[in-house]
Amino acid sequence: MPVYRSALLRFADDGRALYDEDGLLAVGPDAQGRQRVRAAGAWQALSPQFAGDPVVHLPGRILAPGFVDMHIHFPQTDVIGSPADGLLPWLENYTFPHESRFVDPAYGAHVAGFFVDELLRNGVTTALTFATSHPASVDALFSEAQRRHMRLITGKVLQDRHSPDGVRDNTEQSLIDTEALIQRWHGVDRLGYAITPRFAPTSTHGQLRGAGELAARYPDVWIQSHVAENLDEIRWARELFPASRSYLGVYDDFGLMRERAVYAHCIHFDDDDRALMRDTGAVAAVSPTSNLFLGSGFFDYAGADRVGFGYGLASDVGGGTSFSPFKTMMAAYYVGREGQTKPGLSLSPQQLWWQHTAGAARALGLAGVVGNLQPGCEADFVVLNPEATPLLARKTRQARNLDELLFALIVLGDDRVVEETVISQAKYGPSA
Helix, strand or coil, rough: EEEEEEEEECCCCCCCEEEEEEEEEEEECCCCCEEEEEEEEEHHHHHHCCCCCCCEEEEEEEEECEEEEEEEHHHCCCCCCCCCCCCHHHHHHHHHHHHHHHHHHHHHHEEEEHHHHHHHHEEEEEHHHHHHHHHHHCCCCCHHHHHHCCCCEEEEEECCCCCCCCCCCCCCHHHHHHHHHHHCCCCCCCEEEEEECCHHCCCCCCHHHHHHHHHCCCCEEEEEEEEEECHHHHHHHHCCCCCCCCCHHHHHHHCCCCCCEEEECCCCCHHHHHHHHHCCCCCCEEEEHHHHHHCCCCCCCCHHHHCEEEEEEECCCCCCCCCHHHHHHHHHHHHHCCCCCCCCCCCHHHHHHHCCCCCHHCCCCCCCCCCCCCCCEECCEEEEECCCCCCHHHHHHHCCCCCHHHHHHHCCCCCHHEEEEECCCCEECCCC
């Protein structure tokens, strides 16, 4: 049983960070052979239990839970950093043309390999991700994640209208393909399926109805889509679905609001929308770098907390501008602080980190499974170097408490901080 000695970060159920400057993390296989945390806490208290076990000593490093990304587009790996006038032109000029290339299974497999490499290089060990409308893109990403023993959720995009040739699918066939993919992949190893309408305007009533029927037939799969990201998009959705109370209400009308339903953005909400999220158990994937890049708006943290619905952080690559959780947490701080269009607040460093680890896992229905280093959790973790750059080293050496340490990492950190990413004892990263 490997025993690690290092500084150790994990989380209590209420979101408080627990930190041991001299910590112990013991991992070992369960009855199914899956690596899990066996013990975590202070070295002095726990080390006598493991006197005969080999110790991996990592002085000056921090062991932390692998990050959880609640919304990312694997086919947009090469779209990141593309200039655009806004969401809809960005989709038309960059996203849809690029996604059409995934009709080629070999191309999809090539991008999937790079995409998973990039996630792991940045310390992301669990992701909920969009594929494209091509079933082969789903097979490619699941195959790559399975090869790495990674926990990953994805699904074939449903978009049978208002989409160009090459990405537009056929209503009936899209639903047949979705069910076949659920049966092929959902629950295999650490993989999960997500029913994935791109967003309401690119699906007909028939496709959304069929997606809702599949969601009812397979209650343990996930649902993912976008909602209330952009004002032009909202106007369009209202024109196409005039009978629905709101853009979010469209998904409810078709049976797509429930636990394990994850909606990216959720910016332009009223309290009825927030209550619908809360009452159905649906959650928001907050995507701050994407929202800032596309000028979409600012997620209202105070409104979400006041009404009480769940959320977690997401990179939203390629509208998002970085795979790095540190960049996402920093952007979330900016978004929280903005106080001209909504109430502004300062998210604490512990709260930001929680949103990208244990809090995101809870929002996905995976609390106690990933995103934490408490006993029983799957043993996905990162080895962080708080002195990875000269400026970061200078700042972290001056940290007087945990908040100052975590905030320095958020503000000044990037992929260089992630020295190793460990999944099922396989190590990825510069020092692996």
